[in-house]
Amino acid sequence: MSRFIQFALLLSLLLAGSCKTTPKETDVALSSFQSLESVLQKDGGALWGSALYAPTFFVHPETKVIYADRKDEQGLLQSLDGIWTGTLPEQMNPANSTAELGGMKWVMAIWPLPESEFERNVLLAHETFHYRQPELALDPRPGLCEHMENTSARIWLKMEWNALDAAIREEDAESAAQAVLQALRFRNNRLSEFPAEARLNEDAFIILEGLPEYTAYKLCCDDAASMAEQVIKSRKRHWDNESFVYAFAYHSGLAYGYLLDRFDISWRNDLVKDASLPDILGKALFTDGAVTPDPDLIIFKQYGYDTIAAAENEREQEKTRIREAYIHTFTRDTVLAIPLRQFNMGFSPVNVQSLGQLGTLYPNIRITGDFGILEVTQGGCLISANWTTAFVPYKTTGWNLELKEGYHVLPPAEAAPLIYSVAEM
Numbered sequence: 396m397s398r399f400i401q402f403a404l405l406l407s408l409l410l411a412g413s414c415k416t417t418p419k420e421t422d423v424a425l426s427s428f429q430s431l432e433s434v435l436q437k438d439g440g441a442l443w444g445s446a447l448y449a450p451t452f453f454v455h456p457e458t459k460v461i462y463a464d465r466k467d468e469q470g471l472l473q474s475l476d477g478i479w480t481g482t483l484p485e486q487m488n489p490a491n492s493t494a495e496l497g498g499m500k501w502v503m504a505i506w507p508l509p510e511s512e513f514e515r516n517v518l519l520a521h522e523t524f525h526y527r528q529p530e531l532a533l534d535p536r537p538g539l540c541e542h543m544e545n546t547s548a549r550i551w552l553k554m555e556w557n558a559l560d561a562a563i564r565e566e567d568a569e570s571a572a573q574a575v576l577q578a579l580r581f582r583n584n585r586l587s588e589f590p591a592e593a594r595l596n597e598d599a600f601i602i603l604e605g606l607p608e609y610t611a612y613k614l615c616c617d618d619a620a621s622m623a624e625q626v627i628k629s630r631k632r633h634w635d636n637e638s639f640v641y642a643f644a645y646h647s648g649l650a651y652g653y654l655l656d657r658f659d660i661s662w663r664n665d666l667v668k669d670a671s672l673p674d675i676l677g678k679a680l681f682t683d684g685a686v687t688p689d690p691d692l693i694i695f696k697q698y699g700y701d702t703i704a705a706a707e708n709e710r711e712q713e714k715t716r717i718r719e720a721y722i723h724t725f726t727r728d729t730v731l732a733i734p735l736r737q738f739n740m741g742f743s744p745v746n747v748q749s750l751g752q753l754g755t756l757y758p759n760i761r762i763t764g765d766f767g768i769l770e771v772t773q774g775g776c777l778i779s780a781n782w783t784t785a786f787v788p789y790k791t792t793g794w795n796l797e798l799k800e801g802y803h804v805l806p807p808a809e810a811a812p813l814i815y816s817v818a819e820m
Contacts (some may be wrong), residue, residue: 421476423508424453424462428478430512431519438614443663447610449526450499451519452479453506459483462506467497486763488741491518493526502526513615520611533606535668537599541749542589543639546711550704551585552643556630557698559650563623568658572680575654577694579677579686587688597644598671604641604744605648605672612649619657626653641744651676718748721756725777729789731804732816733796735782738764754779766817767798789815 428451435448452463463472463479472479487494494503502522509515528534542548558578565571586594608629616622626649633646651672655662660679662672677686695701724730742760750756757776762769762785769776769785773793777786787794798804798817805816 418476421462421478421480424506425477427453427508427515427519428464431516431523434516434520434614435523442610442613443527443531445527445531447520447523447527447614449502449523451502451504451523452496453504453508454483454489455506456489459485459489460506461496463501468499469497471497485768486739488739488761488763490741491522492741493522500526516615517611520614521607524607524610528603528607533602533666533668535599535602537596537603538592539749539755540593540596540600540640540643541751542593543643544749545588546707547588548585549639549710550700550707551581552639552647553634553703553707554581554695554698554700555579555585556634556646556650557703559647559654560627560630561698562654563626563650563657572658575676575680576686577698579673579681580688581698582673583686584688594671595669597647598673599669600641600644601648601651601672602666602668602670604644605646605652608645608649609652613652613656622653623657626650637746638748640747640749648672655679718750721748721775721777722750722753724775724788725750725753725786727813729807729813729815730777730786731789731796732814733762733766733769733785733787734817735762735778735785736765738762750777752780753777765799766802766819767796770795 431451432448435446438447440446450463450465452461454461459482461472461479461481461483463481466472466474466479472481483489483496487496489503489505491504494501496503502519502525504519504522509518543552555578558574558581562571562574562578565574586597612622612625612629616625626646629646629649633642636642655672655676658676658680660676662675740757740760740762742757746758748756748758755778757771757778758773760769760771760776762776769787771787771794774788774791776794778784779786787796796817801819802817803820805818807814807816
């Protein structure tokens with residue numbers, strides 16, 4: 396138990412001096428608020444029918460210092476050089492997300508922000524759209540796209556992306572449409588291998604995460620040409636993602652949104668949360684029926700199948716080794732089980748992995764709940780498939796746990812000799 400007490404003492408010492416800011420930091424924060432507001436005001440609500448700018452604060456993940464654009468409703472923040480500042484409560488997880496603080500809903504972003512003004516505005520506009528998604532009724536709650544862990548799914552996704560890339564680069568409208576057709580065929584090749592829910596979850600994730608990405612670039616790019624350039628850069632940026640379970644939607648949504656605009660298709664006004672951007676594009680361009688899978692090996696080679704398949708099959712071997720190591724850790728080594736009831740999570744979506752019936756593996760995560768605070772920086776955290784328990788490897792050093800008063804770590808029971816457990820006493 397001493398490791399938890401030591402961690403709690405260290406944390407309290409860090410927080411004691413956490414609410415310190417410098418004039419340079421406040422200037423950068425103020426400038427960032429003004430730049431974002433300028434971008435969103437220029438849109439004037441035209442893109443989605445309403446103004447997007449929302450209460451916004453930045454938070455340092457280590458010190459928990461907040462830089463906010465306004466005061467909160469409960470007086471937690473103090474005015475300082477044109478902004479408002481304070482300390483993020485320990486039960487909250489710093490993340491690029493939305494958050495409730497001081498009786499208000501906010502856009503939250505991790506400090507420091509990207510140095511590039513363009514990249515900074517893209518990040519903040521993305522999170523701002525998340526803030527507005529519920530009121531726009533564009534906030535689906537999809538199931539996890541576990542099928543994206545499959546090597547075949549990754550291959551077809553990259554083929555789809557290459558075809559979308561070709562459509563974006565192609566100046567001739569008819570040739571671009573044919574490239575779109577191939578992208579949709581590759582997509583259908585992928586989805587034909589999995590249950591129907593895979594299609595529903597993919598479409599929903601494209602709405603949930605792809606729309607914010609599309610919106611951010613649409614608002615921050617000067618014109619269609621610069622946006623096309625950014626979409627192509629996005630593919631390159633996401634190409635080697637460790638996992639596409641969450642992250643595929645960032646690029647797919649951006650690419651399909653751009654192409655819907657490029658072909659002058661009216662799609663935003665009547666969009667609903669269960670819509671499919673790929674299907675909307677396909678039905679608008681190809682009115683003669685469904686897009687059927689394509690078995691043409693020449694076309695496959697044209698869009699890089701051999702190279703993609705070789706790289707993904709090699710990756711699968713290493714991925715299998717790592718996955719088996721995780722499964723061994725969480726089934727045959729000593730673990731700590733933490734019950735999850737009322738809790739919040741902060742994590743990176745690019746490396747989330749499914750371990751099948753065991754649950755979902757988060758290599759890096761911060762969880763706050765009624766038990767206290769869990770931070771995992773290495774070794775992984777497994778969250779059970781029914782979302783009731785978080786497991787960490789007990790004997791590793793890549794995690795820290797701060798328990799609230801009344802909670803204790805109990806030794807393994809005879810029926811489960813490898814499981815320490817957190818319980819309220």
